[in-house]
Amino acid sequence: MTTPEITVTRTDSRKVKPLDETLLFGRTFTDHMFIADYVKGEGWQNHRIVPYAPISLDPAAIVFHYGQTVFEGMKAYRAEDESIRLFRPQENFKRLNRSLDRLCMPEVNEERALSGLLELLKVEEEWVPRLKGTSLYIRPFVIATEAFLGVAPAATYQFYIILSPVGSYYEEGIHPVKILVENEFVRAVKGGTGGAKTAGNYASALKAQETASAKGYSQVMWLDGVEHKYVEEVGSMNIFFKIDGEIITPAINGSILEGITRKSIIELLAHWGTPVTERQISMEEVAESFAAGKLEEVFGTGTAAVISPVGELNWNGTIMEVNGGKTGPLSEKLYDTLTRIQMGVVEDPLGWVTNLSAPLEKIG
Template sequence: MTRLPMQIQLAQNKKEKPDPSTLVFGKSFTDHMLIIDYEEGKGWHNHRITPYAPLTLDPAAIVLHYGQTVFEGMKAYRSEEGTIRLFRPDQNMKRLNYSLDRLCMPRIDEENALYALNQLLQIEQEWIPTLEGTSLYIRPFVIATEAFLGVAPAKSYQFYMILSPVGSYYKEGIHPVKILVENEFVRAAKGGTGSAKTAGNYASALKAQETADKQGYSQVLWLDSVERKYVEEVGSMNIFFKINGEVVTPAINGSILEGITRKSILQLLRHWNMPVAERQISMDEIRSAYESGELEEVFGTGTAAVISPVGELNWDGYKMIIANGQTGELSTRLYDTLTNIQTGKEKDPFDWVYEIKKHVAKLA
């Protein structure tokens, strides 16, 4: 692979780094960002790392009118030995290209994108917090920049990466969250953009989330768009149910985002020889399992929260208190194992972790 030239402009005035013990999710940003331009006929070019700054866009930029944009979410960790570690970044880049295809946007070179991220992380490595439960969140995103009010794919784009030191995604941390099952609105339908990581999916979820917030619930659980009875996913997570010893999660069906953490959890559970099923699951089945005492645990999975145990499900006013509102044994084991692999406290039997230190020679 040909390494594309990278221009680097270092910030003259560095920001004060936040106290790691007070970090929240997505409020603080590092000193630098990555930008790559795209023009039809020229391809991706002008790779550069610049000081973090506001963007300049034409008011007619297609992203502002027709939502032609996709993004990813990743994290960097600092191991006890001081290495910078990424968790399955190749999978994020593959999913980014899947989303780009769905939105009629130009694919990126996955290896060059990771190479650029290597350089950005080496510049910003002092921003990676080391306090338990913290990390450096990585947000790659692509936007359509062509100034044109016609409904058509843009001919120019920009690819960015920004970094944010973060604490827990939920204020509850690893403690159980309360989730409201959404009965009125839908997030996505088969054939739509639900399987792509695009901004419109999240904007369409805000109304339901607003209702959930007012009722004291952290997130919304979406149901299918046709029968409104089959479980799909939570707003920012895939969802798992432990029923009578078996772990069940909705099958990928064209309207559910295929999470990297979801994929990893399934692999980990099978490695432990636990019964696992990816299939259609209805709220009626969940309620029946709850009433019979077979619903043992519920938890969400995602890059931001890693594992988030669910302590309560509210389905049309019927409240199900899961595991007495406590964090379940399996949720705890999964969270500990996955975060220990990510930070180097446990061996990585799956070759999931990508260490920046091992690739320094490639940056020359």
């Protein structure tokens, strides 16, 4: 793979890095960021790494008024041998392009985007934390920058990658979280933008999340937007159920985000000889399985949280305590295996990890 020309301008004022033990999620940012510009008819250009700084945009920029923006989320990990490792970044850039296409935005060159990320990580390598459970969160995003108040796709865009050293996404860490099933608001419907990672999906979810948080719940579980009965996903995670030995997750249907961790869990379980059923599953079925003593485990999957066991579901006031409110054996095994692969503690049997120390021509 040929490395594209990326100019690097280093800051002359390095930040003081916080202690690994004090890291929160998404509150601290590194010294540099990656930027590329797009002009209609000319394509992506001016790929560069520059000091982290505020973005200057025209008040009429389309991103502010019509929501043309998409983003991704992935992580870099420091292995025991001090190497820096990425988990399936190619899949993230593929999904970024699917989101861009849905929002009528120009796709990025996936190979060039990965090269830009790797170069940025080389500049910011010292920011990758070492403490167990920590990582460097990576946020690529694309925004429409043209100043125009007409409802139409923009002619100019910018592609950014910023980095943030993080601790655990949930205060609970790997301990089970409590989930409130949403019965009033809707996240997405088939044919909408639910399958894209775009800002509007998250803004529309805030009201329900605020209500859930006030009641002591970590996240909201969304139901389908038509019949309001079938489980779709949790605010920041895809969701899995283990019912009477069968592992079930809602099928990708156009309104559910196709998670990279979700895909990895399905592939890992298949590697273990444990198939996952991808299908519709209603909350009635979940409640009936709980009442019958067959709801063995529930867990969420996502880049930020990796694996989040669910200890309690609240559906219309019916409280379902899952596995006695404790982390189940399957959730724990999946978490341990996936994080050990990411950290280089165990073999990577499915070839998921990109090692920053490898030559660029061997990555892709």
